[in-house]
Amino acid sequence: MMHSAEVPFNVAIIGAGIGGLALAIGLVRQDVRFTLYESAGEYAAVGAGVGLGPNALKSMDLIDPKLRGMYNQVSTGNLRLEKKNVMMEALLLEEGFGEKQGWMGGEWGSPTFERTSAHRKALLDIMTSLIPRNTVKFNKRVTNIQQDTGKVFVTFQDGETIETDAVIGCDGVKGFTRSAVLGSRYSDLVDPKYTNKYLYRAIAPIEDAKRVLGERATDAAMFMGPGMNWSIYPISKGAEVNLVAFKKDARGAWPYREYTHQVDLQTMLSDFEGVDSRLLELLKMYAKPVQWSLHHHITTPTYYNAHVALLGDSAHATGPHQAAGAGQALEDALVMSRLLGLVKRAADLPTAFRIFDSLRRPRAQKVVQTSYDAGEIYTFAGPETGSDMAKVTANCNERFLWIWEHDLEAEVRIAEKMFRMETGNA
Numbered sequence: 001m002m003h004s005a006e007v008p009f010n011v012a013i014i015g016a017g018i019g020g021l022a023l024a025i026g027l028v029r030q031d032v033r034f035t036l037y038e039s040a041g042e043y044a045a046v047g048a049g050v051g052l053g054p055n056a057l058k059s060m061d062l063i064d065p066k067l068r069g070m071y072n073q074v075s076t077g078n079l080r081l082e083k084k085n086v087m088m089e090a091l092l093l094e095e096g097f098g099e100k101q102g103w104m105g106g107e108w109g110s111p112t113f114e115r116t117s118a119h120r121k122a123l124l125d126i127m128t129s130l131i132p133r134n135t136v137k138f139n140k141r142v143t144n145i146q147q148d149t150g151k152v153f154v155t156f157q158d159g160e161t162i163e164t165d166a167v168i169g170c171d172g173v174k175g176f177t178r179s180a181v182l183g184s185r186y187s188d189l190v191d192p193k194y195t196n197k198y199l200y201r202a203i204a205p206i207e208d209a210k211r212v213l214g215e216r217a218t219d220a221a222m223f224m225g226p227g228m229n230w231s232i233y234p235i236s237k238g239a240e241v242n243l244v245a246f247k248k249d250a251r252g253a254w255p256y257r258e259y260t261h262q263v264d265l266q267t268m269l270s271d272f273e274g275v276d277s278r279l280l281e282l283l284k285m286y287a288k289p290v291q292w293s294l295h296h297h298i299t300t301p302t303y304y305n306a307h308v309a310l311l312g313d314s315a316h317a318t319g320p321h322q323a324a325g326a327g328q329a330l331e332d333a334l335v336m337s338r339l340l341g342l343v344k345r346a347a348d349l350p351t352a353f354r355i356f357d358s359l360r361r362p363r364a365q366k367v368v369q370t371s372y373d374a375g376e377i378y379t380f381a382g383p384e385t386g387s388d389m390a391k392v393t394a395n396c397n398e399r400f401l402w403i404w405e406h407d408l409e410a411e412v413r414i415a416e417k418m419f420r421m422e423t424g425n426a
């Protein structure tokens with residue numbers, strides 16, 4: 001069905017990650033015309049898990065209830081029913097997980113939170129099934145974006161230039177679109193900043209994880225220690241566990257051009273001296289000795305420039321310590337698609353983007369900052385919590401609520417009302 005616009009407009013979405021795909025699904029629902037351009041040759045997801053909180057699930061519901069229904073089919077909770085509302089058990093990384101110090105474990109969560117995680121590939125597969133194949137163009141790496149009197153010209157690596165009415169950059173933490181939005185005004189804020197942390201990751205079969213960790217393997221846990229923290233949680237309907245081992249980096253800067261860096265097994269293991277031998281065994285068996293550096297956009301002064309906007313990690317890439325980055329991308333996609341559904345003429349696109357920026361940026365940037373703070377807390381560098389696990393757990397039981405319990409229906413209502421008032425559209 002054609003969009004009900006008086007003058008139809010076209011949107012170019014750059015990037016087919018969780019943000020770009022969620023936006024595409026939202027635009028299909030709102031009958032907004034779009035083309036999605038992805039630099040890779042096909043839909044691709046790194047082999048890792050992703051956990052989604054109630055706000056992310058609510059976003060799915062409001063973008064397209066089918067998406068939420070399909071997610072329910074592929075997602076996995078904690079395997080012990082009594083841990084249904086637990087986000088993470090809180091344990092120590094040291095041998096014995098803290099028992100030697102008398103710490104028998106804590107946990108954080110909320111009655112309003114239900115643990116769910118999925119394999120990224122499974123999440124991408126359900127998302128792409130909701131997007132018409134003819135709206136997606138692969139092997140399209142954006143290399144230039146220019147604006148001229150209300151039109152945007154996008155050039156790709158293959159030499160093609162297209163003309164469109166709006167560009168929404170969903171091209172991730174290192175996305176090119178960021179330079180088109182910020183470059184002329186805030187050039188020092190285009191590149192992501194190093195969080196001074198890198199990680200190793202692994203996916204292990206649940207049988208092996210259970211053999212090594214016992215029943216602990218079936219439920220999400222955060223293991224903490226000075227300068228390092230590890231998370232583990234079930235994915236793939238309980239058939240596998242996702243393991244991420246984080247290490248603080250004292251060097252102050254990531255010294256390599258690429259964001260990943262291959263090391264040898266010994267280097268990887270020497271990063272985790274003093275860690276419980278069971279965890280090390282899992283790491284040794286299943287993690288490739290590759291360091292993944294963590295970068296974020298701790299400061300982004302605006303998410304738009306006239307007809308070009310940023311969404312997801314290109315706007316607010318965050319460290320993963322609150323498992324909230326994809327959730328923010330889903331929230332963005334919800335608000336952006338509802339706003340674009342109201343646009344009747346291309347000239348109103350910057351108004352939609354300004355409202356998006358004013359509503360989304362304060363919340364998403366707060367997620368970036370508090371995620372960094374959470375990483376500090378898990379590594380015993382929190383100024384108020386230190387290495388006191390009771391304080392750490394109490395902090396974690398509070399710090400997620402504003403993320404999870406956000407009223408998204410109200411945010412959408414406010415966005416729509418603002419747009420109608422500012423444009424005079426009924």
Ligand SMILES: Cc1cc2nc3c(=O)[nH]c(=O)nc-3n(C[C@H](O)[C@H](O)[C@H](O)COP(=O)(O)OP(=O)(O)OC[C@H]3O[C@@H](n4cnc5c(N)ncnc54)[C@H](O)[C@@H]3O)c2cc1C
Pocket residue numbers: 014015016017018019020021037038039040049050051052140141142143170171172173174175176199244311312313314317318319320322323324325326327328329
């Ligand atoms: C270790 C780790 C664990 C995480 N765990 C969680 C979690 O549990 N829960 C959670 O909510 N979040 C989590 N996150 C964050 C989450 O993964 C991201 O916030 C989310 O995937 C961002 O999606 P995106 O679509 O914005 O960007 P991306 O997924 O990075 O997608 C960007 C897309 O743009 C394409 N692209 C890039 N440049 C160009 C170009 N020039 N032209 C065309 N296409 C281009 C890329 O190929 C890619 O497909 C985690 C992150 C990390 C690093």
